[in-house]
Amino acid sequence: MMRVIFLVLCVSFCVRVAEAAPLVSGTVTTRNGTALAEVQVQVEIRNVKTIPPTDAQGRFQFDAATLFPGAELRDAGGLMLKFSKPGFQSANKLLRLIPNQKPAPVAMQLDPSAGSAALAPSDKQSLDKYAAAPGGAPLFLIPYALSGVAAADPNKVNEVLRANLERVIVTHVQASAAGGSAAISLKLLPVSDAGDIDRMRAYGTYLNALAVISGFGEVGSAAGKKGTLGVSSTFMVVPQGDLIAAPVLYVDDEFPADQVSSPRLYQHLSKLWGRSAVLALGVSELRKATASKDKDALKRIRKYLQSERSGSGPGDEALVSQLNVLIEALDKELGK
Amino acid sequence: MSARACAVLLLALAGLSVSAQAGEIIRFEAGPQARTDVVLANVPVKALVTEFLDPGDSGAGKSVGYLVWREILTAISDQAGAGVILARAPGDQRLTDLLEQAYHDAAVRIAREQSASMVVWGAVNATGDSIYVSTYLSLLPEAAGLALKLRLSGIPPLPPGLEAEIARTNFNFPPVEIRRTDLFERKLVARKEATVRAAADASSKGVAKVSAGKTLDAINMDKGWFEVRLADGKTGYVDNSVVDVPPRTVEASRTATALQDSPGGKRVRTVTLDGAYRVLDMRYVAKKGLWYELEVGEGRGWVPATAVRARFSLPVVHFVAGLYRYQFKRYEEARREFTQYVAAPDSRADNASLATAYQLLGASTLMTKETVFQADPAALNYFSKAVEATPYDPAAYSLRALSTLAVRQELGGALADLEQALRLDADDPAAARIARTLDQSLRVPEGNARTLVTMLRDSRQPQTQERLQGLMSHYLKIDGPQ
Numbered sequence: 001m002m003r004v005i006f007l008v009l010c011v012s013f014c015v016r017v018a019e020a021a022p023l024v025s026g027t028v029t030t031r032n033g034t035a036l037a038e039v040q041v042q043v044e045i046r047n048v049k050t051i052p053p054t055d056a057q058g059r060f061q062f063d064a065a066t067l068f069p070g071a072e073l074r075d076a077g078g079l080m081l082k083f084s085k086p087g088f089q090s091a092n093k094l095l096r097l098i099p100n101q102k103p104a105p106v107a108m109q110l111d112p113s114a115g116s117a118a119l120a121p122s123d124k125q126s127l128d129k130y131a132a133a134p135g136g137a138p139l140f141l142i143p144y145a146l147s148g149v150a151a152a153d154p155n156k157v158n159e160v161l162r163a164n165l166e167r168v169i170v171t172h173v174q175a176s177a178a179g180g181s182a183a184i185s186l187k188l189l190p191v192s193d194a195g196d197i198d199r200m201r202a203y204g205t206y207l208n209a210l211a212v213i214s215g216f217g218e219v220g221s222a223a224g225k226k227g228t229l230g231v232s233s234t235f236m237v238v239p240q241g242d243l244i245a246a247p248v249l250y251v252d253d254e255f256p257a258d259q260v261s262s263p264r265l266y267q268h269l270s271k272l273w274g275r276s277a278v279l280a281l282g283v284s285e286l287r288k289a290t291a292s293k294d295k296d297a298l299k300r301i302r303k304y305l306q307s308e309r310s311g312s313g314p315g316d317e318a319l320v321s322q323l324n325v326l327i328e329a330l331d332k333e334l335g336k
Numbered sequence: 337m338s339a340r341a342c343a344v345l346l347l348a349l350a351g352l353s354v355s356a357q358a359g360e361i362i363r364f365e366a367g368p369q370a371r372t373d374v375v376l377a378n379v380p381v382k383a384l385v386t387e388f389l390d391p392g393d394s395g396a397g398k399s400v401g402y403l404v405w406r407e408i409l410t411a412i413s414d415q416a417g418a419g420v421i422l423a424r425a426p427g428d429q430r431l432t433d434l435l436e437q438a439y440h441d442a443a444v445r446i447a448r449e450q451s452a453s454m455v456v457w458g459a460v461n462a463t464g465d466s467i468y469v470s471t472y473l474s475l476l477p478e479a480a481g482l483a484l485k486l487r488l489s490g491i492p493p494l495p496p497g498l499e500a501e502i503a504r505t506n507f508n509f510p511p512v513e514i515r516r517t518d519l520f521e522r523k524l525v526a527r528k529e530a531t532v533r534a535a536a537d538a539s540s541k542g543v544a545k546v547s548a549g550k551t552l553d554a555i556n557m558d559k560g561w562f563e564v565r566l567a568d569g570k571t572g573y574v575d576n577s578v579v580d581v582p583p584r585t586v587e588a589s590r591t592a593t594a595l596q597d598s599p600g601g602k603r604v605r606t607v608t609l610d611g612a613y614r615v616l617d618m619r620y621v622a623k624k625g626l627w628y629e630l631e632v633g634e635g636r637g638w639v640p641a642t643a644v645r646a647r648f649s650l651p652v653v654h655f656v657a658g659l660y661r662y663q664f665k666r667y668e669e670a671r672r673e674f675t676q677y678v679a680a681p682d683s684r685a686d687n688a689s690l691a692t693a694y695q696l697l698g699a700s701t702l703m704t705k706e707t708v709f710q711a712d713p714a715a716l717n718y719f720s721k722a723v724e725a726t727p728y729d730p731a732a733y734s735l736r737a738l739s740t741l742a743v744r745q746e747l748g749g750a751l752a753d754l755e756q757a758l759r760l761d762a763d764d765p766a767a768a769r770i771a772r773t774l775d776q777s778l779r780v781p782e783g784n785a786r787t788l789v790t791m792l793r794d795s796r797q798p799q800t801q802e803r804l805q806g807l808m809s810h811y812l813k814i815d816g817p818q
């Protein structure tokens with residue numbers, strides 16, 4: 001049975017990495033803080049490198065310059081860290097590399113793979129009006145948990161966030177030639193489970209969602225920088241099953257705390273989230289078209305994935321490799 | 337045989353009438369059933385600019401929409417048959433509130449209703465003095481029969497089929513961070529007697545009158561009103577519709593030109609312009625075209641717009657202006673606009689729009705020469721830049737293959753690009769079409785095909801012919817004579 005491993009990966013930032021070799025370290029735990037040993041950690045720019053698994057305390061460490069000698073690291077704006085362990089959901093985290101700045105330690109949390117949070121009847125009742133018909137392709141935003149500067153009016157901040165993210169995603173999807181396939185939208189859900197991966201997936205599944213986005217924002221955050229707002233965003237592709245095994249994508253951003261609606265956030269996320277949405281749309285529609293043996297649909301999906309690839313540039317190799325996986329799967333279905 | 341060929345950029349465009357460029361404002365009707373009367377009905381080539389979304393309620397969305405609209409009008413001010421429509425939310429309503437998730441669809445629907453072939457829309461976020469502007473462009477080829485193709489033809493004729501499309505129709509331009517002063521602080525020229533009012537409101541009392549042709553110093557913008565500083569130091573507001581909006585600066589690269597005392601007037605001195613110059617005034621003079629008065633060193637003087645390159649506030653203005661020029665076959669002006677686009681500091685942040693700009697720059701460069709024998713080698717370089725920007729786009733390779741045929745008159749280099757295009761997408765229609773045309777011409781070099789075979793200096797080389805046969809066999813599954 002065909003199984004497309006869907007790895008959202010896009011390292012296309014223009015920032016050049018500092019000459020100094022970035023030493024990256026971190027820990028992997030469960031949500032309740034239990035260290036996870038023997039987690040496989042892979043690091044990807046254009047090529048994928050596997051580093052030693054986490055130790056008994058869940059720690060990992062690598063020297064990026066040793067791992068990626070030459071131009072590959074120098075030209076990259078970030079590294080994609082890929083975490084996997086049997087019994088847990090795989091997760092990807094984009095680590096941005098800032099010139100002359102040592103990356104902060106990575107704190108990664110994995111969730112059990114059998115996660116299936118049960119939604120209470122009252123939850124379902126409040127969500128019913130958001131549910132999409134099968135075949136619809138909405139994305140949902142669970143309000144970011146914002147503290148500090150955003151606390152004054154988190155509702156407004158989240159609505160600004162939703163409007164901007166929706167614009168970048170919808171625009172990107174339309175520009176990719178996938179626009180005619182489904183009415184992409186990003187709706188704000190009246191829930192507050194920003195960090196609960198199981199519940200994110202449960203909401204997304206119940207709502208027939210294409211993806212669920214959420215995150216945290218905190219002033220001063222991990223790096224202890226005053227006046228800095230750290231935002232950690234999560235993008236979860238919902239359709240799962242025989243064709244896809246999609247890791248959750250995490251991206252951290254930092255910007256001045258008085259710019260909680262900073263457009264820089266959207267610039268960072270626009271291509272990443274937009275492309276993630278197109279890829280998610282591709283795997284979702286591929287699954288349905290394959291099941292119904294709808295060749296016209298397969299051709300249409302192929303066309304917009306081709307279009308997405310055509311607009312990719314240097315530095316997008318990892319994204320292109322995932323598009324290639326999907327295009328090859330389509331070609332196989334089309335008998336090419 | 338002395339083959340004479342020229343590259344022809346086809347623009348299947350409805351007959352162009354000669355009417356002055358024009359601007360109109362309509363209300364942005366958001367509902368699915370809403371329709372707006374068609375404006376500029378007799379203008380064949382139109383763009384629609386929508387008020388920019390302003391989700392943060394910074395107040396800049398309306399102003400940036402007006403400014404982009406006015407700057408495009410300035411950029412095409414000497415272009416007959418061209419028009420620009422601004423769609424704005426009625427009254428003080430915000431487009432963001434009206435449209436919710438339907439902004440792009442609504443903008444495209446209105447553009448279609450207005451028979452516009454281009455629609456520009458965008459969004460702003462403002463923090464302090466900085467405005468962060470995202471701009472988007474959709475082309476609607478069906479609206480005005482706009483079809484951008486690069487086709488090689490010649491005298492005597494070349495065989496048909498040597499053509500490739502510039503087919504990308506949606507562009508997400510890189511976001512631009514710009515200070516309010518860099519957007520709005522500029523010279524304005526009163527088109528007619530203008531009333532300067534105390535507030536940005538038509539019912540506000542007038543505080544001064546400015547006669548037609550006088551310049552004003554804008555310092556900011558509030559919705560569609562420029563805030564201006566008067567000679568006595570007081571400030572007021574003037575509606576954008578009563579002023580012309582010159583670019584803030586123009587640029588030149590080691591260009592020797594005469595400064596004149598008035599548009600088309602007496603030469604004051606000859607200078608070499610190199611760098612950026614502030615625009616102090618602007619005039620359009622019948623039969624003499626558009627002129628700018630520039631601040632040059634300690635002095636000032638007038639130069640024709642053709643001697644310099646205007647620098648507009650946002651790269652999208654250059655891109656759209658280039659498309660207008662292109663459609664009207666004013667390739668030198670198109671080349672200037674796309675040069676400005678690719679030189680903009682932020683343009684490299686989006687591969688797809690950068691690649692298309694280079695392709696249009698390359699096509700415009702080819703078209704400025706009469707025949708391929710005079711083809712500027714820079715054209716091939718521009719198509720190569722497009723390949724560098726979008727190395728996974730089969731169309732980029734097909735277009736460069738055509739350029740190689742035209743500029744180098746060489747088959748081998750073109751075949752390498754056609755192979756790459758077909759490797760990326762075996763169904764790529766342009767690469768397949770060009771390869772079939774080349775193959776057929778080499779097999780039966782008679783008539784038009786003979787012109788082509790004679791033009792391509794390596795067409796008789798066995799290894800080149802074998803390479804073409806290999807391409808036909810491997811990618812197009814064609815072996816032997818068809």
